[in-house]
Amino acid sequence: MKSLLGLFCCGCLVVLSQKNGVVVDASKEFKVGDDLGWLEPPPNNTAMYIQWAAKNRFLVGDSLSFEYQNDSVLVVEKFVYYHCNTSNPFSSFDNGKTVFKLDTPGPCYFICGAPNHCKNGPRLLVVMGPHPSGQAPAPQPSSGPSVSLASTSVSMAIILTFVTLARMAS
Numbered sequence: 001m002k003s004l005l006g007l008f009c010c011g012c013l014v015v016l017s018q019k020n021g022v023v024v025d026a027s028k029e030f031k032v033g034d035d036l037g038w039l040e041p042p043p044n045n046t047a048m049y050i051q052w053a054a055k056n057r058f059l060v061g062d063s064l065s066f067e068y069q070n071d072s073v074l075v076v077e078k079f080v081y082y083h084c085n086t087s088n089p090f091s092s093f094d095n096g097k098t099v100f101k102l103d104t105p106g107p108c109y110f111i112c113g114a115p116n117h118c119k120n121g122p123r124l125l126v127v128m129g130p131h132p133s134g135q136a137p138a139p140q141p142s143s144g145p146s147v148s149l150a151s152t153s154v155s156m157a158i159i160l161t162f163v164t165l166a167r168m169a170s
Contacts, residue, residue, distance in 0.1 A: 027061035029099065032110075038068040038122060040112065046121035058128045060105050066098040071122075072113030073098050081109035081125065084118035102128045 032038050033052055041048045058064075066073045074089035092113060093100075102108060105128050112122035 027059070027063065029063040029065050030056055030058070031065045031067065032124060038066040038071060038073060038112070040071075040114070040117045041121040043120070048121060049124045053124060053126050056126075058102055058126045060102060060128050060130055062102045062128070064100045064102065064110075064124075064126065066093070066100070066110075068096060068098075070114075071117070073100075074111050074113045075100070076109050076111055078107070078109055081111055081123060084111060084123070086111065086113050086115075086118065089113070102126070104128070105130045 033049065036048075072092060072094035074086060074093075075091040076085075076089045079085075080088070089111075094113065100110075107125060107127045110124040110126075111118045114122075
């Protein structure tokens with residue numbers, strides 16, 4: 001009977017936390033280059049963004065945060081990425097802080113828009129895997145990329161578990 005009471009209390013806490021707006025972060029925001037940000041790397045470290053991308057796992061729904069000064073970020077196609085052609089990007093950003101939402105699985109190519117910088121290393125290729133749920137997280141208000149728990153499904157699971165255990169105990 002004590003275990004049933006414990007289960008009931010845990011269930012109540014979960015339901016109450018959902019009602020009070022507790023959210024579970026289902027996506028991540030990655031700061032490109034970590035503490036260094038988006039810049040032209042030193043000549044002996046031109047592969048720093050390749051190495052940075054290799055140590056991270058990107059999923060649909062995640063975001064990349066580019067922080068930079070006197071520079072820009074261009075979203076480009078594969079050929080442009082490998083040839084550092086800055087003349088015709090899909091998107092261009094130059095405001096010093098750009099957050100780019102990764103919304104489709106597969107590769108995404110970024111280069112620096114400053115003349116001659118791209119060939120010296122500030123280019124990034126990230127490959128997104130599908131979101132674990134099979135879908136990208138639902139859009140949320142601008143407070144950050146997060147997804148709230150589905151209160152009805154969790155609540156129903158707790159109630160059904162409690163009812164089943166109560167029947168087994170009697």
